[in-house]
Amino acid sequence: MAACLIGLVFVSASGFAQREKCVVDPPELHWVVDRPGEDMAPVTVGVYRNPGAGSGAIRFRMTNLVSENGHVLPPDCIEIYSGYTDHWQSFASRSDHLVLLASGQTSNEISVRLSPSVWGPAGIYRGYLESANGGAAIQLTVEIPRRARLVVEPSKISITAGLGPGTYRTNEKISITVDANHPNWTVSQSTDGLKYVGDPKPGAAAAKLWIEPEQLYVRLEGDAKFVQNLTRPVMLQGEGYTGKTFTVWIECSLGWEHLAGNYEGAIDIILAQK
């Protein structure tokens, strides 16, 4: 029992001593990554040995950077130039240590930067560059804002209504891709209808020279129940943190009242943040 107590006192004392071996300045670093592949300028951090704290090498390791949603940036997202090698180094794993203050030195200026590959689900990621044997830590914060990008292909689609009145589907599928790092978005599809192209013959004034939104539908591939009329905007929702691709067809219901000819119009596709 006494031996245990002595051991605890020893461990506590040595731990206490370790926490005082060095200090870092600044103690916190904060980055905001606006887009994938963004080059971030390095930040200079001073590592200073406390007087009387021995002369051994001070090593640091990286924790994961974890967001409020539990997403993780790995340790190798941080790169360090310590001056002790001629290249930037990163932490391959959480157990990897780098010497940031060499044995016998009282101070060192290191450069810290984010890897250009840093990107992920939107969130505020926090972690530490910490030294177990130096008793110091730099709090690291990486902020990845919400980002969503819309890609629609192709930009032109067509319907050939060759068999008289009936329901027809576009010859091409529309691919709607939302490249997003968060699920808080919607995509709406709407239309004002399709107009007759050109001048109809005299006497066709009574003809319907317009295909109304209520005669147009959005059909979603992979969901047989999803057929929605374009009288109102048709909404698609975000899911997950990696974006999503929707494949849709436009369908058109035609009757004898539609004058033979060509009709043209647009399906407007709008990406919005919730």
Added chain:
Amino acid sequence: MGALFRSVLLAGLLLAVTAAPAAGRELSRAAATVRIVIPAAQQLTIVELVELSSAYPWDKLDRGLPLVVSDVGLMEIQSNADWILTAEALQSEGFRVYARIHNSKADWQPVNALSFWTGPMGSYEFSWDLKIEPAGNPEPGGRTIHLVFTLSHI
């Protein structure tokens, strides 16, 4: 009265707010242009045959009068383009056949290779008035003259 008006106004506003689709901040927009090609399409349905059964010579022929029958047959035309209808009279040897759309004020048209009727796009249902005159010396007896039609677009 004022309270009622305010209640109605409030209810209207609430309805407008709840009916409005939820819209967030717009981030990006794109458009897909849709082109629909509608070729001319037509449908001719003979609901009731356009035919005329008669015996030659008919009454009043001795006074030089033709045989006229109204409201014969029934047909339906559906077309998404202006249309033209031509007709041919079968088993009409020895006679001249004339036709006009029933209830129209049009003149009689001889039913031959040159005759036609036209109309704008739409759906129509009509029957025919037929008139027959002898041409030369037809064989006496009974006969049935059939009209067959061809529909096309202009």
